[in-house]
Amino acid sequence: MTGDTAGLDEAFETYRGLLFSVAYRMLGSVADAEDVVQEAWLRWSGADRTAVREPRAYLVRTVTNTAIDRLRSERSRRESYVGPWLPEPVLTSPDVADDVELADSVSLALLVVLETLSPVERAVFVLREVFEFSHAEIAATLDRSEASVRQVAVRARRHVTERRPRFAADRAEQRRVTEEFLSAALGGDIDRLLTVLAPDVVLVPDGGGKRFAPHRPLEGAEVVARFLIGLGQHPYDGVAPEDMTTEVTYVNGAPGVVFRGGGMVLGTMAPEIVDGRVHALHLIANPDKLESIAERRVLALGLSS
Incomplete structure (x- = not known):
């Protein structure tokens, strides 16, 4: 393995956990999230790194937009799904449960509510409300104006707040x-x-x-x-x-x-x-x-x- 390839691998592995976390919250599916992260790796491994100033921003942008495309293509399939469609459950550690903010951000109840958002609204909500990306960072990720992202963020937050259940903190x-x-x-x-x-x-x-x-x-x-x-x-x-x-x-x-x-x-x-x-x-x-x-x-x- 060359030094350049080793560096490429190291940069991707640094953010692999973040990328999966974003993708799972976007898609509600472990398999789909892993597919999206793998696709990000393929794009990253073939990228001209001299043109990538911020690997984290590049990778999150790739995962987010790939997830948006996948959500759009999944809409028709979910319409023919037999019975209610729920996100894929995952086992988490007790440490996650002890962190109220983290636990709520991955709860099935919240993921169900996120299903009612448009793909772009879901992306904005996840990046802004869960991962605390700035409006400017999200605008760059989605190739939209910052003003547009702010409007989508307000709309998505209001929608989720109206439908999000109240959780017991204990x-x-x-x-x-x-x-x-x-x-x-x-x-x-x-x-x-x-x-x-x-x-x-x-x-x-x-x-x-x-x-x-x-x-x-x-x-x-x-x-x-x-x-x-x-x-x-x-x-x-x-x-x-x-x-x-x-x-x-x-x-x-x-x-x-x-x-x-x-x-x-x-x-x-x-x-x-x-x-x-x-x-x-x-x-x-x-x-x-x-x-x-x-x-x-x-x-x-x-x-x-």
């Missing part, structure tokens, strides 16, 4: 409620489960047509409770209830549940907990979205570098 309380919720559901105790679920709780299921899941969200504590208890009393994807295992772990920066059985990850469930009760549940059973969970990969999704 992670220990979140874990306690998650464990209580899981115990009541597995025990088939509907009365106890109803005390944990908020009256207007919503369960959003994503089976992608590849595993059993309702094709629309379920609303109301009674409906959600009966669905969850029934789910735990019957075989799922050929796995009997007694052969399933459950684990409370950290999913996207907060306590969540991973279901396994038959050598597979059967699904993950991420609760949104406010004031000691579950207000929403994101149930992801599409096997295409569970590969990193199955591999027990704990992904770094930091905000620095």
Whole structure:
């Protein structure tokens, strides 16, 4: 390896974590984010480095615009998706959960809200609100005027604020409620489960047509409770209830549940907990979205570098 190539590799590796973090928040998919980072590497390895004054800016620009293009091309495919589309869940370390700002920036709840933004709005929000890029830096990244970026930033922030759920800051309380919720559901105790679920709780299921899941969200504590208890009393994807295992772990920066059985990850469930009760549940059973969970990969999704 020549000195120039070694330097090229070193520069890219310095920012690889940042690039993946941006791409995942933009796309809500580990596989797509990794593809985008790989494409950035290919462009970077073929770039005229004498014309690249700031490698970080060049690489973030490449990843962001590639992600925007991918989001635009994905729109039609997602319109034909079977049932609700949810982002791909990831395992995160307890350190992420301890950092409230970091945990909220990668939460499934926020990623779901980001899905309602246009690709450009999403890029501006992620770069500005999550990674604290300046308006001028974002303008250069997107090849837009700074005034235009400021307008998009205000619009995107307002949109997210109106739809973003309120999070409990106490992670220990979140874990306690998650464990209580899981115990009541597995025990088939509907009365106890109803005390944990908020009256207007919503369960959003994503089976992608590849595993059993309702094709629309379920609303109301009674409906959600009966669905969850029934789910735990019957075989799922050929796995009997007694052969399933459950684990409370950290999913996207907060306590969540991973279901396994038959050598597979059967699904993950991420609760949104406010004031000691579950207000929403994101149930992801599409096997295409569970590969990193199955591999027990704990992904770094930091905000620095």
